[in-house]
Amino acid sequence: MVELEADAYDLSGLNIMVVDDSMFMLKLMEAMLKALGVRRVKCIDEPTDVFVQLERHNVHLLITDIMMSPIDGIELTKTIRSWGGEKVPFTPIFALSGLTDQENVMRAAQAGVHEVLAKPISPRSLYERIHRTIEHPADFIQSDTYFGPDRRVTNAGPRSAERRRTEPDDVIFF
Amino acid sequence: MPRTNGRTLKRIATPLKLGDHVSRSGEHSVSDKLREAERAIETLSNEFRQHAKNDLTQLRNASGTEGTGTVFEVSHELRGLGGSFGLPLLTQVGSSLCEFVTRVENSNPLFQEVVDLHIATMIQIVCDRSVENDATGQQLVEGLLAARATAERTLGSRPLHAK
Numbered sequence: 492m493v494e495l496e497a498d499a500y501d502l503s504g505l506n507i508m509v510v511d512d513s514m515f516m517l518k519l520m521e522a523m524l525k526a527l528g529v530r531r532v533k534c535i536d537e538p539t540d541v542f543v544q545l546e547r548h549n550v551h552l553l554i555t556d557i558m559m560s561p562i563d564g565i566e567l568t569k570t571i572r573s574w575g576g577e578k579v580p581f582t583p584i585f586a587l588s589g590l591t592d593q594e595n596v597m598r599a600a601q602a603g604v605h606e607v608l609a610k611p612i613s614p615r616s617l618y619e620r621i622h623r624t625i626e627h628p629a630d631f632i633q634s635d636t637y638f639g640p641d642r643r644v645t646n647a648g649p650r651s652a653e654r655r656r657t658e659p660d661d662v663i664f665f
Numbered sequence: 666m667p668r669t670n671g672r673t674l675k676r677i678a679t680p681l682k683l684g685d686h687v688s689r690s691g692e693h694s695v696s697d698k699l700r701e702a703e704r705a706i707e708t709l710s711n712e713f714r715q716h717a718k719n720d721l722t723q724l725r726n727a728s729g730t731e732g733t734g735t736v737f738e739v740s741h742e743l744r745g746l747g748g749s750f751g752l753p754l755l756t757q758v759g760s761s762l763c764e765f766v767t768r769v770e771n772s773n774p775l776f777q778e779v780v781d782l783h784i785a786t787m788i789q790i791v792c793d794r795s796v797e798n799d800a801t802g803q804q805l806v807e808g809l810l811a812a813r814a815t816a817e818r819t820l821g822s823r824p825l826h827a828k
Contacts, residue, residue: 499690499698505683513742515716519749522709526702528693551686558741581681589745589760611748611756614702618695621683628682633675641676 500625502528506549510535510567511556511587520554523614527621538562542570545579552621554608557588557599564588568602572638580638581631583624587612603639605629706749713750717743717791725784729777733766736780740766743787754802755790758783758809765813768822779816782809 507529509520517534524532533548535541538559545553553571557564564586574580586604588595599607606620629640693701720739724731744759762783769776786809789796796802 499693499695500687501690502687504686504688506686513745515713515742515746519706519709519713519746522705523702526705527698528690551681551683578680581679583681583683587745589741589763610745611750611753613749614699614706618699618702625683625687628679628684631677631679633677635673640679 500622502621503530505529505551505621506531506533507552507554508533508535508541508544508548508550509554510538510541510559510564512536512538512559513556516556516587520612523612523617527614527618538564538567541567542574545571545574545582546576550582552583552585552624554585554587557586557590557595564604565598565602568599568604568639572603583640585620585624600642601637603637605640710750713746714791717746717755718788721784721788721791725781725788728781733771737763737766740783740787747790752790752797754797754806755787757806758787758790761810761813762787765817768824769817769820773820775816775820779813782812 502524507524509517509524509532511517511520511534514536517536521532521534533544533550535544538555539562541553541555544550555564555567559567562570568584568586571582571584572580584604585606585608586599587608587610588599589610596607605624608616608620629642631639632641720743724736724739740759740762742759744756744763747753747755747759762780765779765783769779771777786805789805790802796805
Protein backbone atom coordinates (compact mmCIF):
# COMPACT_ATOMS: atom_id res chain seq x y z
CA MET A 492 0.00 0.00 0.00
CA VAL A 493 1.28 3.45 -0.90
CA GLU A 494 2.38 5.65 1.98
CA LEU A 495 0.06 8.58 1.50
CA GLU A 496 0.00 10.43 4.78
CA ALA A 497 3.46 11.95 4.49
CA ASP A 498 2.70 13.31 1.03
CA ALA A 499 -0.77 14.78 1.29
CA TYR A 500 -1.62 16.99 -1.65
CA ASP A 501 -4.09 19.83 -2.00
CA LEU A 502 -6.01 18.79 -5.13
CA SER A 503 -8.20 21.90 -5.36
CA GLY A 504 -6.33 23.20 -8.42
CA LEU A 505 -7.02 20.09 -10.51
CA ASN A 506 -9.51 20.09 -13.35
CA ILE A 507 -10.78 16.54 -13.81
CA MET A 508 -13.14 15.13 -16.43
CA VAL A 509 -15.05 11.89 -15.80
CA VAL A 510 -16.66 9.97 -18.67
CA ASP A 511 -19.14 7.18 -17.99
CA ASP A 512 -22.49 6.22 -19.47
CA SER A 513 -23.80 5.39 -16.00
CA MET A 514 -25.23 8.53 -14.44
CA PHE A 515 -24.86 7.01 -11.01
CA MET A 516 -21.19 6.22 -11.50
CA LEU A 517 -20.67 9.84 -12.54
CA LYS A 518 -22.44 10.96 -9.39
CA LEU A 519 -20.27 8.67 -7.25
CA MET A 520 -17.02 9.79 -8.88
CA GLU A 521 -17.93 13.46 -8.57
CA ALA A 522 -18.79 13.02 -4.89
CA MET A 523 -15.52 11.19 -4.19
CA LEU A 524 -13.33 13.63 -6.10
CA LYS A 525 -14.91 16.68 -4.49
CA ALA A 526 -14.54 15.12 -1.05
CA LEU A 527 -10.86 14.56 -1.85
CA GLY A 528 -10.57 18.27 -2.51
CA VAL A 529 -10.94 18.57 -6.30
CA ARG A 530 -13.04 21.64 -7.04
CA ARG A 531 -13.61 21.29 -10.76
CA VAL A 532 -15.11 17.98 -11.88
CA LYS A 533 -16.70 17.81 -15.32
CA CYS A 534 -18.97 14.78 -15.80
CA ILE A 535 -19.82 13.56 -19.29
CA ASP A 536 -22.18 10.69 -20.13
CA GLU A 537 -21.78 10.91 -23.89
CA PRO A 538 -18.26 9.79 -24.93
CA THR A 539 -18.40 11.56 -28.28
CA ASP A 540 -18.68 14.91 -26.46
CA VAL A 541 -15.28 14.44 -24.85
CA PHE A 542 -13.09 15.74 -27.64
CA VAL A 543 -14.64 19.20 -27.80
CA GLN A 544 -14.80 19.45 -24.03
CA LEU A 545 -11.17 18.44 -23.55
CA GLU A 546 -9.92 21.42 -25.51
CA ARG A 547 -12.48 23.77 -24.03
CA HIS A 548 -11.87 22.96 -20.37
CA ASN A 549 -8.08 22.57 -20.12
CA VAL A 550 -8.47 19.17 -18.46
CA HIS A 551 -5.60 17.94 -16.28
CA LEU A 552 -6.84 14.35 -15.83
CA LEU A 553 -9.43 12.27 -17.68
CA ILE A 554 -11.09 9.32 -15.96
CA THR A 555 -13.06 7.13 -18.35
CA ASP A 556 -15.08 3.96 -18.16
CA ILE A 557 -13.94 1.29 -20.60
CA MET A 558 -17.24 -0.34 -21.49
CA MET A 559 -19.34 2.38 -23.14
CA SER A 560 -21.09 3.01 -26.42
CA PRO A 561 -20.99 4.25 -29.14
CA ILE A 562 -17.25 4.37 -28.52
CA ASP A 563 -15.61 2.57 -25.62
CA GLY A 564 -12.86 3.86 -23.35
CA ILE A 565 -10.19 2.11 -25.40
CA GLU A 566 -11.19 3.88 -28.62
CA LEU A 567 -11.61 7.12 -26.71
CA THR A 568 -8.04 6.83 -25.40
CA LYS A 569 -6.63 5.99 -28.85
CA THR A 570 -8.42 8.99 -30.35
CA ILE A 571 -7.11 11.34 -27.65
CA ARG A 572 -3.57 10.03 -28.10
CA SER A 573 -3.75 10.76 -31.83
CA TRP A 574 -5.53 14.11 -31.39
CA GLY A 575 -3.91 17.27 -32.76
CA GLY A 576 -2.73 20.03 -30.50
CA GLU A 577 0.11 20.47 -28.11
CA LYS A 578 -1.45 19.24 -24.89
CA VAL A 579 -4.55 17.11 -25.44
CA PRO A 580 -2.67 13.96 -26.61
CA PHE A 581 -0.66 14.04 -23.36
CA THR A 582 -3.71 14.11 -21.08
CA PRO A 583 -3.25 11.66 -18.19
CA ILE A 584 -5.99 9.02 -18.53
CA PHE A 585 -7.28 6.57 -15.93
CA ALA A 586 -9.52 3.75 -17.18
CA LEU A 587 -12.30 2.35 -14.99
CA SER A 588 -13.22 -1.24 -15.55
CA GLY A 589 -15.19 -4.03 -13.99
CA LEU A 590 -13.14 -6.39 -16.15
CA THR A 591 -9.58 -6.33 -14.87
CA ASP A 592 -8.38 -9.61 -16.33
CA GLN A 593 -5.03 -9.50 -18.06
CA GLU A 594 -6.51 -9.20 -21.55
CA ASN A 595 -8.51 -6.08 -20.74
CA VAL A 596 -5.70 -4.45 -18.78
CA MET A 597 -3.33 -5.07 -21.70
CA ARG A 598 -5.83 -3.56 -24.17
CA ALA A 599 -6.07 -0.45 -22.02
CA ALA A 600 -2.30 -0.22 -21.64
CA GLN A 601 -1.75 -0.62 -25.36
CA ALA A 602 -4.24 2.18 -26.02
CA GLY A 603 -2.16 4.50 -23.82
CA VAL A 604 -3.89 4.82 -20.46
CA HIS A 605 -1.84 5.75 -17.40
CA GLU A 606 -3.73 3.64 -14.88
CA VAL A 607 -6.50 1.04 -14.78
CA LEU A 608 -8.80 1.25 -11.77
CA ALA A 609 -10.85 -1.80 -10.90
CA LYS A 610 -14.49 -1.26 -10.10
CA PRO A 611 -15.85 -1.04 -7.48
CA ILE A 612 -13.81 2.10 -6.80
CA SER A 613 -12.85 3.15 -3.30
CA PRO A 614 -11.71 6.64 -2.25
CA ARG A 615 -8.35 5.20 -1.23
CA SER A 616 -7.69 3.47 -4.56
CA LEU A 617 -8.65 6.65 -6.41
CA TYR A 618 -6.46 8.87 -4.26
CA GLU A 619 -3.54 6.42 -4.51
CA ARG A 620 -3.61 6.57 -8.33
CA ILE A 621 -3.82 10.37 -8.38
CA HIS A 622 -0.99 10.51 -5.85
CA ARG A 623 1.16 8.17 -7.95
CA THR A 624 0.54 10.19 -11.11
CA ILE A 625 1.56 13.37 -9.28
CA GLU A 626 4.69 11.75 -7.86
CA HIS A 627 5.74 9.98 -11.05
CA PRO A 628 4.73 11.99 -14.13
CA ALA A 629 5.44 9.70 -17.03
CA ASP A 630 7.37 10.73 -20.08
CA PHE A 631 5.63 9.76 -23.31
CA ILE A 632 6.93 7.20 -25.74
CA GLN A 633 6.38 7.48 -29.46
CA SER A 634 7.11 4.44 -31.56
CA ASP A 635 5.80 3.10 -34.83
CA THR A 636 3.00 1.33 -33.01
CA TYR A 637 2.46 3.19 -29.75
CA PHE A 638 2.03 6.69 -28.40
CA GLY A 639 1.38 6.98 -24.71
CA PRO A 640 2.91 7.10 -21.26
CA ASP A 641 6.07 5.18 -20.49
CA ARG A 642 4.51 2.49 -18.35
CA ARG A 643 7.82 1.53 -16.83
CA VAL A 644 7.45 4.74 -14.85
CA THR A 645 3.71 4.79 -14.21
CA ASN A 646 3.31 1.21 -13.09
CA ALA A 647 6.34 0.69 -10.93
CA GLY A 648 7.81 4.06 -10.16
CA PRO A 649 10.94 5.37 -11.86
CA ARG A 650 13.46 2.68 -12.72
CA SER A 651 16.54 2.49 -10.54
CA ALA A 652 20.01 2.60 -12.07
CA GLU A 653 20.22 -1.16 -11.45
CA ARG A 654 16.92 -1.80 -13.24
CA ARG A 655 17.97 0.38 -16.15
CA ARG A 656 21.12 -1.73 -16.52
CA THR A 657 19.38 -5.07 -16.26
CA GLU A 658 16.02 -4.54 -18.00
CA PRO A 659 15.83 -4.38 -21.78
CA ASP A 660 14.40 -1.14 -23.11
CA ASP A 661 11.48 -2.78 -24.86
CA VAL A 662 10.03 -4.73 -21.96
CA ILE A 663 6.69 -3.01 -22.16
CA PHE A 664 6.31 -2.02 -25.78
CA PHE A 665 3.85 -3.87 -27.98
CA MET B 666 16.86 8.34 -31.41
CA PRO B 667 17.07 4.87 -29.78
CA ARG B 668 15.90 1.83 -31.66
CA THR B 669 14.46 -1.27 -30.07
CA ASN B 670 13.86 -4.44 -32.05
CA GLY B 671 14.05 -2.43 -35.24
CA ARG B 672 11.47 0.10 -34.04
CA THR B 673 12.21 3.76 -33.63
CA LEU B 674 11.45 5.12 -30.18
CA LYS B 675 11.21 8.72 -29.17
CA ARG B 676 10.89 9.85 -25.57
CA ILE B 677 8.90 13.06 -25.06
CA ALA B 678 8.60 14.97 -21.79
CA THR B 679 4.91 15.49 -21.07
CA PRO B 680 3.69 19.09 -21.01
CA LEU B 681 0.80 18.02 -18.73
CA LYS B 682 1.91 17.22 -15.20
CA LEU B 683 -0.60 16.94 -12.37
CA GLY B 684 2.13 18.16 -10.05
CA ASP B 685 1.99 21.58 -11.71
CA HIS B 686 -1.56 22.06 -10.40
CA VAL B 687 -1.30 20.79 -6.83
CA SER B 688 0.47 21.86 -3.69
CA ARG B 689 1.37 20.20 -0.43
CA SER B 690 -1.69 20.01 1.77
CA GLY B 691 -1.22 21.69 5.09
CA GLU B 692 -4.79 21.84 6.27
CA HIS B 693 -6.20 18.34 5.91
CA SER B 694 -4.53 14.96 6.22
CA VAL B 695 -5.15 12.18 3.72
CA SER B 696 -7.09 10.31 6.39
CA ASP B 697 -9.39 13.31 6.80
CA LYS B 698 -10.01 13.43 3.06
CA LEU B 699 -10.69 9.71 2.81
CA ARG B 700 -13.13 9.91 5.72
CA GLU B 701 -14.83 12.83 3.99
CA ALA B 702 -15.13 10.75 0.81
CA GLU B 703 -16.60 7.82 2.74
CA ARG B 704 -19.17 10.19 4.22
CA ALA B 705 -20.02 11.46 0.73
CA ILE B 706 -20.61 7.88 -0.43
CA GLU B 707 -22.76 7.17 2.62
CA THR B 708 -24.87 10.20 1.75
CA LEU B 709 -25.50 8.73 -1.71
CA SER B 710 -26.11 5.23 -0.41
CA ASN B 711 -29.90 5.41 0.01
CA GLU B 712 -30.29 7.00 -3.41
CA PHE B 713 -28.20 4.21 -4.91
CA ARG B 714 -30.33 1.52 -3.27
CA GLN B 715 -33.46 3.13 -4.67
CA HIS B 716 -31.89 3.44 -8.13
CA ALA B 717 -30.81 -0.21 -8.08
CA LYS B 718 -34.20 -1.35 -6.80
CA ASN B 719 -36.03 0.53 -9.56
CA ASP B 720 -33.85 -0.92 -12.33
CA LEU B 721 -34.04 -4.45 -10.93
CA THR B 722 -37.80 -4.28 -10.39
CA GLN B 723 -38.26 -3.19 -14.00
CA LEU B 724 -36.16 -6.14 -15.13
CA ARG B 725 -38.09 -8.55 -12.91
CA ASN B 726 -41.46 -7.28 -14.15
CA ALA B 727 -40.32 -7.55 -17.74
CA SER B 728 -39.09 -11.12 -17.11
CA GLY B 729 -37.81 -12.35 -20.44
CA THR B 730 -39.23 -9.62 -22.63
CA GLU B 731 -36.20 -7.36 -22.12
CA GLY B 732 -33.30 -8.41 -24.32
CA THR B 733 -30.19 -10.02 -22.92
CA GLY B 734 -28.37 -6.77 -23.65
CA THR B 735 -30.55 -4.88 -21.15
CA VAL B 736 -30.00 -7.55 -18.50
CA PHE B 737 -26.25 -7.25 -19.07
CA GLU B 738 -26.29 -3.43 -18.93
CA VAL B 739 -28.17 -3.31 -15.62
CA SER B 740 -26.14 -6.04 -13.95
CA HIS B 741 -22.88 -4.56 -15.28
CA GLU B 742 -23.69 -1.19 -13.79
CA LEU B 743 -24.67 -2.66 -10.43
CA ARG B 744 -21.60 -4.86 -10.17
CA GLY B 745 -19.47 -1.77 -10.77
CA LEU B 746 -21.24 0.27 -8.11
CA GLY B 747 -22.24 -2.26 -5.43
CA GLY B 748 -18.89 -2.60 -3.69
CA SER B 749 -18.42 1.17 -3.53
CA PHE B 750 -21.64 1.39 -1.51
CA GLY B 751 -20.76 -1.42 0.89
CA LEU B 752 -22.65 -4.06 -1.08
CA PRO B 753 -19.96 -6.55 -2.19
CA LEU B 754 -22.57 -9.30 -2.59
CA LEU B 755 -24.38 -7.13 -5.12
CA THR B 756 -21.13 -6.85 -7.06
CA GLN B 757 -20.64 -10.63 -6.81
CA VAL B 758 -24.16 -11.47 -8.03
CA GLY B 759 -24.02 -8.77 -10.72
CA SER B 760 -20.75 -10.25 -12.01
CA SER B 761 -22.26 -13.71 -12.00
CA LEU B 762 -25.24 -12.52 -14.05
CA CYS B 763 -22.99 -10.69 -16.54
CA GLU B 764 -20.94 -13.85 -17.01
CA PHE B 765 -24.02 -16.04 -17.33
CA VAL B 766 -25.71 -14.01 -20.06
CA THR B 767 -22.38 -13.73 -21.88
CA ARG B 768 -21.55 -17.43 -21.72
CA VAL B 769 -24.93 -19.09 -22.17
CA GLU B 770 -27.28 -19.03 -25.16
CA ASN B 771 -30.80 -17.77 -24.44
CA SER B 772 -32.63 -20.68 -26.03
CA ASN B 773 -34.15 -22.57 -23.11
CA PRO B 774 -36.60 -21.64 -20.30
CA LEU B 775 -33.90 -22.61 -17.80
CA PHE B 776 -31.88 -19.60 -18.98
CA GLN B 777 -34.62 -17.20 -17.90
CA GLU B 778 -35.06 -19.02 -14.59
CA VAL B 779 -31.41 -18.45 -13.73
CA VAL B 780 -31.62 -14.80 -14.81
CA ASP B 781 -34.74 -14.30 -12.68
CA LEU B 782 -33.04 -15.96 -9.71
CA HIS B 783 -30.12 -13.52 -9.97
CA ILE B 784 -32.47 -10.54 -10.20
CA ALA B 785 -34.49 -11.70 -7.19
CA THR B 786 -31.29 -12.16 -5.18
CA MET B 787 -30.04 -8.68 -6.09
CA ILE B 788 -33.39 -7.15 -5.09
CA GLN B 789 -33.14 -8.93 -1.75
CA ILE B 790 -29.58 -7.60 -1.22
CA VAL B 791 -30.62 -4.06 -2.07
CA CYS B 792 -33.81 -4.06 0.01
CA ASP B 793 -32.68 -5.93 3.10
CA ARG B 794 -29.60 -4.37 4.71
CA SER B 795 -29.07 -7.43 6.92
CA VAL B 796 -28.32 -9.66 3.90
CA GLU B 797 -24.88 -8.10 3.41
CA ASN B 798 -24.07 -8.32 7.09
CA ASP B 799 -24.66 -11.89 8.15
CA ALA B 800 -23.79 -15.38 7.02
CA THR B 801 -27.15 -15.98 5.34
CA GLY B 802 -26.22 -13.50 2.62
CA GLN B 803 -23.14 -15.46 1.64
CA GLN B 804 -25.12 -18.71 1.80
CA LEU B 805 -27.76 -17.17 -0.45
CA VAL B 806 -25.12 -16.26 -3.02
CA GLU B 807 -23.40 -19.63 -2.81
CA GLY B 808 -26.74 -21.32 -3.49
CA LEU B 809 -27.30 -19.05 -6.47
CA LEU B 810 -23.85 -19.76 -7.89
CA ALA B 811 -24.42 -23.51 -7.49
CA ALA B 812 -27.73 -23.22 -9.36
CA ARG B 813 -26.02 -21.27 -12.14
CA ALA B 814 -23.26 -23.88 -12.42
CA THR B 815 -25.85 -26.65 -12.74
CA ALA B 816 -27.70 -24.68 -15.41
CA GLU B 817 -24.48 -24.07 -17.36
CA ARG B 818 -23.72 -27.80 -17.33
CA THR B 819 -27.21 -28.46 -18.66
CA LEU B 820 -27.31 -25.67 -21.24
CA GLY B 821 -23.65 -25.61 -22.20
CA SER B 822 -21.55 -22.47 -22.04
CA ARG B 823 -18.74 -20.82 -23.91
CA PRO B 824 -15.61 -19.22 -22.49
CA LEU B 825 -15.73 -15.57 -21.49
CA HIS B 826 -14.72 -13.04 -24.19
CA ALA B 827 -16.14 -15.37 -26.83
CA LYS B 828 -19.17 -13.14 -27.26
